[in-house]
Amino acid sequence: MLGPPGAGKGTQAARVAESLSVPKVASGDLFRDHQARDTELGRLARTCMERGDLVPDDITIRMVMEWVEAHEGEGGFLLDGFPRTLAQAEALDREMVESGGIDRALYINVNTEELYRRLAGRWICRSCQTPCHEHSSPPAVAGKCDRCGGDLYQRDDDNAEAVQKRLGVFFKETEPLVQFYREAGILREVDGVGTVDGVGAALLETVAE
Ligand SMILES: [Zn+2]
Numbered sequence: 001m002l003g004p005p006g007a008g009k010g011t012q013a014a015r016v017a018e019s020l021s022v023p024k025v026a027s028g029d030l031f032r033d034h035q036a037r038d039t040e041l042g043r044l045a046r047t048c049m050e051r052g053d054l055v056p057d058d059i060t061i062r063m064v065m066e067w068v069e070a071h072e073g074e075g076g077f078l079l080d081g082f083p084r085t086l087a088q089a090e091a092l093d094r095e096m097v098e099s100g101g102i103d104r105a106l107y108i109n110v111n112t113e114e115l116y117r118r119l120a121g122r123w124i125c126r127s128c129q130t131p132c133h134e135h136s137s138p139p140a141v142a143g144k145c146d147r148c149g150g151d152l153y154q155r156d157d158d159n160a161e162a163v164q165k166r167l168g169v170f171f172k173e174t175e176p177l178v179q180f181y182r183e184a185g186i187l188r189e190v191d192g193v194g195t196v197d198g199v200g201a202a203l204l205e206t207v208a209e
Pocket residue numbers: 125126127128129130145146147148149150
């Protein structure tokens with residue numbers, strides 16, 4: 001399952017996996033699990049992250065394939081936000097050549113303005129840390145927390161410039177990946193603007209096709 005930040009991908013991945021009764025995993029879960037177990041792959045990943053580098057594809061792929069093999073015979077699986085790049089998608093295909101590769105690439109499509117509105121509208125209370133959203137859950141008094149009256153502020157990640165940069169990186173990386181799955185005939189795009197239930201139902205329909 002693929003989708004930009006703000007598309008609700010994590011929520012939908014959990015729902016779809018539950019509806020299909022298949023295990024799901026995100027690469028972040030794998031990094032945390034390997035580090036908690038202090039595996040060789042976990043140590044390699046940690047060294048990269050401590051240097052401020054991205055974890056190389058071959059380490060991520062080995063973690064994913066290990067997880068896939070551990071869940072064989074469970075009727076399938078869902079990868080949440082993986083692969084993230086064309087190189088990872090090609091490596092995943094090579095690794096899965098015997099089992100026929102993946103069946104579907106689901107893409108949650110949300111236009112940039114809507115993503116921007118969702119991501120850049122988040123504010124947090126300086127006193128009690130309660131989040132609110134200027135569009136979906138605006139405070140009763142501008143700039144003040146509904147719960148305690150504290151001042152609201154925006155985290156660095158949520159300011160306009162940071163959001164624009166994050167979305168830019170995502171689309172640049174993902175465009176070739178989406179094209180790769182489109183050419184393979186397995187890409188299914190679902191409109192991610194709607195209710196959580198509506199988007200979830202649309203995703204399940206594309207899996208059942
Ligand atoms: Zn507060």
